[in-house]
Amino acid sequence: MIEREVRVWDIIGKRRWGYLFSLLVIIPGIVALFTTGINFGIDFTGGTLLDVRLGRIASIEEIRAVMAEFGHADAVIQQSQEQPRQILIRTEPLDEATTSRLTAALRDRFGGLELLLAERVGPRVGRELRNRAITAVVVGLLLQIVYITWRFRSVRFAVTADIALAHDLLVVLGIYSLTGTQVDSSFVAVLLTVIGYSVNDTVVIFDRIRETISERVRAPFPQLVNRSILEVLPRSLTTGLGAMMAIGAIYFLGGVTLRNFAFGLGLGILTGTYSSILVASPRAPGRTSS
Numbered sequence: 001m002i003e004r005e006v007r008v009w010d011i012i013g014k015r016r017w018g019y020l021f022s023l024l025v026i027i028p029g030i031v032a033l034f035t036t037g038i039n040f041g042i043d044f045t046g047g048t049l050l051d052v053r054l055g056r057i058a059s060i061e062e063i064r065a066v067m068a069e070f071g072h073a074d075a076v077i078q079q080s081q082e083q084p085r086q087i088l089i090r091t092e093p094l095d096e097a098t099t100s101r102l103t104a105a106l107r108d109r110f111g112g113l114e115l116l117l118a119e120r121v122g123p124r125v126g127r128e129l130r131n132r133a134i135t136a137v138v139v140g141l142l143l144q145i146v147y148i149t150w151r152f153r154s155v156r157f158a159v160t161a162d163i164a165l166a167h168d169l170l171v172v173l174g175i176y177s178l179t180g181t182q183v184d185s186s187f188v189a190v191l192l193t194v195i196g197y198s199v200n201d202t203v204v205i206f207d208r209i210r211e212t213i214s215e216r217v218r219a220p221f222p223q224l225v226n227r228s229i230l231e232v233l234p235r236s237l238t239t240g241l242g243a244m245m246a247i248g249a250i251y252f253l254g255g256v257t258l259r260n261f262a263f264g265l266g267l268g269i270l271t272g273t274y275s276s277i278l279v280a281s282p283r284a285p286g287r288t289s290s
Contacts (some may be wrong), residue, residue, distance in 0.1 A: 011277065012226040018278030022167060029174010038177050041076065041184035042090050044130045046121050048099065050089040055112025057084045066105055067091065070098065076184065086116070093120060133188040140192050141165060144199045152206060161202045164280035168198050171271045172264065186261040194268030197243075201236055201276035208232050229277055240273040 042048075060077050067075045067089070075091035094102065099118060107113035141162065148158040172194055176183060208228040219227075244266060251262035 009230065010226060011229050012222045015278060018274075022171070022275075022279065026167070026170045026174055029170060029178055032174060032177035036177060036180075038173070039180050039182045040130075041182045042092060042121060043185040044127075044133075044183065047090060047092050048094040049117065049119050049121060050087075050091075050099070050103070050115070051117035052087050052089070052103065052106065053083070053114040053116060054085045054087060054106065054110040056110050058087075058110050062109075063087060063089070063106070066102075066109055069105065070102055074182070129185065133185075133191075136188055137169075137191050137195070140195045144195060148199070148203065148206075151203065152210065157206055160280055161199060161206075164202055164275040165195055165198055167275045167279050168194050168268065168271045172267055175267055176264070181260055181263060184260065187264060190261065190264035190268060193265060194272055197269060198272035198276060201239070201272055202280045204235065205229060205232055205276055205280070233277070236273055236277060240269055243269045 060079055063077050064073060064075070067073055067077070072091045075089055077090075078088040080086040080088075103113055103115055103118075144165070145155075145158040145162060148161050149155050152158075169191065172191070175181075176187075205228065208231055209225055212224045212228045212231075213221075247262050247266045247269065251259055251266065254262060
């Protein structure tokens, strides 16, 4: 019996357009990394940490207005949920005189101030945190290679997944550099989440490719991969859309301090979904001849 071929969206046939789109994002990002660099926050570069209790409850916008008077409108400001008058401020390194003037301004503006903590985080601590962040990301990449190799009994699948992961990390780092988005300690969680999400989506597609190959359907390998992608595409898009809706709520409703974190997560979800479909899958190892 001859099966009637149904015309479907040829993702594999259009893969070169996907590669071109990736290059249009990655190349400017790499240029920005080497020219403007990354906007590291005080978690990595060092800075001043102030923990204060105000005389009255104040909004983060009011506190930021005071910080702007001292040229530090980009300071990280966190308000305790249990004690709304307690505020944690992280900003660039301040000398003792500037710290005294800042606390005095906060005291005058908000009806009193109790200084609970004032300390400087040195650049040495920042370098250590940066090195640990790099170590965490490298360990995550190595563990996923081990997992995928064991899962599919093939190093080639792991290498293919790593190509997609390298793509995702370059996109995220490049866009952070291009937009000047500040990188703080939460960025480590962003990168590890990107790795985990991308690997998960890639493994689902690889599983389907392997199942399709095992069915011994007489068709060229690219057609089998295309068929497998289309079968799991609704799942990938639905999962990604659901995650983006939650991240969008965090970005717009979670406050200023969570926006950089939500921005990185959203970017990671988008590029992870895209790369597992258009970067990893077209490069999936072919079947051996039987």
